[in-house]
Amino acid sequence: MADAPELPSEVSLASTAPTAVSQAVLANLVRVRPSVAQANIPALSAAYKTMQGRTPTDNRSWIYWAEYHGFNRFDCWHHSSQGNHQFSYDLFLPWHRAYLHYFEQVALTANSGAVLPWWDWTSAVSHHSGIPASFAAAQTGGQPNPLASGPVPAGVHANPPHTTRAPGSPSQLPTAAGINAILALSSFDDFTSQVQNQHDAVHGWCGGDMGVISSSAFDPIFWSHHCMIDRLWYLWQVRHGVENIPPAYLTRTLAPWAMTVADVLDVRKLGYTYGTAAVRLPVENFAAQALPAAQATS
Amino acid sequence: MSISVKATSPEIDLESLGADFSRADIEFEGLDHFGSSYEGRLFLNNAAADADTPTTAETGYAGSYYIFGHGGCFGDEGHCDVAPRSPYDPRPPHALWPIRKVVIATDAIRRAAHAGPTMTITVVPVILSTTDKVPADETIPKFQLVSVIAYQ
Numbered sequence: 001m002a003d004a005p006e007l008p009s010e011v012s013l014a015s016t017a018p019t020a021v022s023q024a025v026l027a028n029l030v031r032v033r034p035s036v037a038q039a040n041i042p043a044l045s046a047a048y049k050t051m052q053g054r055t056p057t058d059n060r061s062w063i064y065w066a067e068y069h070g071f072n073r074f075d076c077w078h079h080s081s082q083g084n085h086q087f088s089y090d091l092f093l094p095w096h097r098a099y100l101h102y103f104e105q106v107a108l109t110a111n112s113g114a115v116l117p118w119w120d121w122t123s124a125v126s127h128h129s130g131i132p133a134s135f136a137a138a139q140t141g142g143q144p145n146p147l148a149s150g151p152v153p154a155g156v157h158a159n160p161p162h163t164t165r166a167p168g169s170p171s172q173l174p175t176a177a178g179i180n181a182i183l184a185l186s187s188f189d190d191f192t193s194q195v196q197n198q199h200d201a202v203h204g205w206c207g208g209d210m211g212v213i214s215s216s217a218f219d220p221i222f223w224s225h226h227c228m229i230d231r232l233w234y235l236w237q238v239r240h241g242v243e244n245i246p247p248a249y250l251t252r253t254l255a256p257w258a259m260t261v262a263d264v265l266d267v268r269k270l271g272y273t274y275g276t277a278a279v280r281l282p283v284e285n286f287a288a289q290a291l292p293a294a295q296a297t298s
Numbered sequence: 299m300s301i302s303v304k305a306t307s308p309e310i311d312l313e314s315l316g317a318d319f320s321r322a323d324i325e326f327e328g329l330d331h332f333g334s335s336y337e338g339r340l341f342l343n344n345a346a347a348d349a350d351t352p353t354t355a356e357t358g359y360a361g362s363y364y365i366f367g368h369g370g371c372f373g374d375e376g377h378c379d380v381a382p383r384s385p386y387d388p389r390p391p392h393a394l395w396p397i398r399k400v401v402i403a404t405d406a407i408r409r410a411a412h413a414g415p416t417m418t419i420t421v422v423p424v425i426l427s428t429t430d431k432v433p434a435d436e437t438i439p440k441f442q443l444v445s446v447i448a449y450q
Contacts, residue, residue, distance in 0.1 A: 071372045077390070078366060079331075079397035155372060157430075166427070193400050200364035204335040204426030211335045211427020212369030213393075255390065 007290045014283045029280075031272040033231070036117045036132045036224055037125070038277035041147070043113025048220055049146040050110040060110070062150050062218070065103050068256065069217035071156050075256055076213065079196065089249060090192050092199075093233045096226050097264045098257040103223065104272075118227035118274065121202055122176040130170040131206070135221050152209065152218045163219040166207030173205060174198045183236050188245045191236050199229050231274045234267055242266050300334040300436040302423045306345045309416040310446060315407070319448035322407040324419060326363060328396040328442025332378060334428035335367040336438055340401055341420045342410045349424050360406035360419075363399040365439075370431025396442065407446065419444065 015022055034040075054061035069076045077095035100116060107114040119132055126132070135147045149162045182194045202225055209215035216222050237244065242265055250262040267273055315322065324340060341347035344358040353359040371378040380392045410417040423438045 070368075074393045076393075079399075168426075190400075193398075194402065197364050197399065197401075200335070200366040201337070201362075203366045204337060204364055207427045212367050212429055214369040214372055214429070214431075216366075 004292050005290045007288055011288055013286055013288055028271075030268055031115050032275045032278035033115055033227055033272055034117050034275060034277045036119050036134060039117035039134075040113040040115065041134045043111045044107070044115075044117065045140065045146050047107040047111035047114030048150070051106065052146055052151055056153060060106050063153055065106060066150065066217035066222075067153070068099065069222075070212075070214040071153065073256075074213075077254075078200075078213065089246075089252065090189065090196075091249075091252060091254060091261070092196050093192050093229070094249070094252075094261045094264045095254045095257075097230050097233070097267075097270075098254045098259045100223065100226055100230055101264070101270050102257060115272075116227050117224055118231045119221065119224035120228060121173045121205075121225070122179050126173055127170050127175075130167050130173070131165065131221060132224075135224070147220045150218045150220050152215060156209075156215045156218070163209040163215065165210060165219065165221075168205045168207065174201060179232065183232065183239060185236075186240055188240075191233075191240075195229065195232055195236075199225075230267075234274050237265070299428050299434060300336075300425060300432055300438045301434075302336075302349075302425060303437050303439070304348065304423070305421040305439060307419040307444060309418060311415065312407075312411045312417055313415050315411070315446065315448040316450075317411070319408075319450060320404070321402065321449040322404045323445075323447050323449075324360065324401045324403050324407075325445040325447060326399045326401075326441045326443070327445070329363075329365065329399055330394075330438075330440035331365050331367050331397055332394050333367050333370055333432040333436045334365075334438060335369075335426045336365050337424045337426060338363045338365065338399075338439055339422040339424060340403065340406075341422065342403075342406055342417050343413070345418055345420050347420050347422050349422055351422070355406070355409065358406065358410070360403040361401040363401050364426075365399075367427070367432075368394065369427075369429040370433070372431060407448075419446075 048062070051060060051062040051065070056063035058064060067073050077091040079090060079092065104116050107116065120126060130136070137145050138148055139145055149164065151162050154161070179198065182191065182198065185191045185194060203216060204211055206219070206221065210219045210222060245261065245265065250260065252261045254260065254264070264270065339347070339353060339362050340360040341351065342358040342360050344351070347357060351357050378394055380394045383389065383391060407417070421439055425438070
């Protein structure tokens with residue numbers, strides 16, 4: 001076998017595409033929403049702190065975005081509703097997917113590492129400790145923890161001017177077995193009804209401001225709870241089909257978001273997916289080694 | 299804080315559900331969700347059940363529905379009055395439009411069917427969260443109809 005040749009000192013494995021193209025490839029990477037345990041907590045905390053520090057009239061502020069859900073806009077969708085239409089439809093899952101998507105863009109603008117993490121309330125850790133430690137500690141570094149509490153407008157309650165919780169016993173959180181049974185349901189209407197019931201249970205379990213629609217989105221754990229719900233829909237879609245939804249839903253608008261149900265079915269089209277964590281390896285980190293020349297076989 | 303009221307159905311004829319169902323649901327229509335958030339625990343053939351009753355098969359526990367309540371009214375008078383929209387009104391339904399909940403209770407109903415020809419459903423509400431905007435005299439639960447539906 002021939003010896004491996006030595007590599008030139010300037011060898012590079014990097015793409016020869018123009019820099020602008022390379023940058024665009026990296027910029028268009030699909031985000032991986034991680035579990036809370038694997039999340040970039042410092043970046044998330046920094047983003048939330050920045051948003052919470054802005055005045056409510058700033059359209060990048062915490063209060064501005066939380067108000068879309070409950071007080072004082074009440075744009076959120078929960079449960080099936082007959083409304084003034086001819087069929088019972090439930091926009092709970094698609095509406096909240098769009099809401100998270102818009103909110104995440106604001107958080108990422110505040111800190112580019114602030115990808116929203118999901119709180120797995122079925123996990124052994126949650127059934128032992130309840131609210132994740134990173135969201136439960138009242139202070140971090142001697143300062144109020146922006147993941148533990150968020151500001152609320154005076155119209156919700158003036159004292160205290162921030163969210164509080166009153167969580168139940170961790171053992172009362174939904175179980176993995178129960179969620180797996182829900183993921184096995186094959187009808188979208190069946191799935192959304194049952195997963196929403198578990199969503200409602202966790203809101204009530206958290207108690208305090210998370211416990212009612214009007215104030216829940218002001219609590220930072222709201223966003224990771226809803227990431228978990230969105231992830232469960234994603235996992236259900238992986239099993240039962242991305243476009244598995246009654247056709248009559250597809251053209252429904254998700255006001256005030258400029259999206260329809262069809263727009264939010266595929267999370268990759270929204271620029272994200274779900275994993276436990278993501279490890280990105282830039283090509284510069286790879287070791288290069290020249291291989292022996294190929295030998296003729298005949 | 300709301301006033302919790304236990305609600306027990308009349309006797310339900312289980313023979314009309316058929317003997318060989320593969321799934322059976324208890325459906326609530328027209329549930330009110332204006333005020334406190336609560337868990338509605340369902341017990342079959344146990345009208346004595348209360349908030350301290352264990353949620354086990356032995357007590358007839360069949361599952362729970364959860365209400366994520368609005369926490370009362372945060373607007374002026376009339377803000378939370380629900381009325382049907384005009385067919386020409388493009389807005390979504392009022393946020394307090396009554397809702398529907400489905401509890402899949404196959405095993406519990408099957409046990410009840412094996413035990414006798416009839417059953418009752420008792421709803422035991424357990425308040426999870428409330429606010430000072432919920433009227434003190436609000437009673438829970440409030441609903442319009444309960445159905446038991448069996449599927450082959």
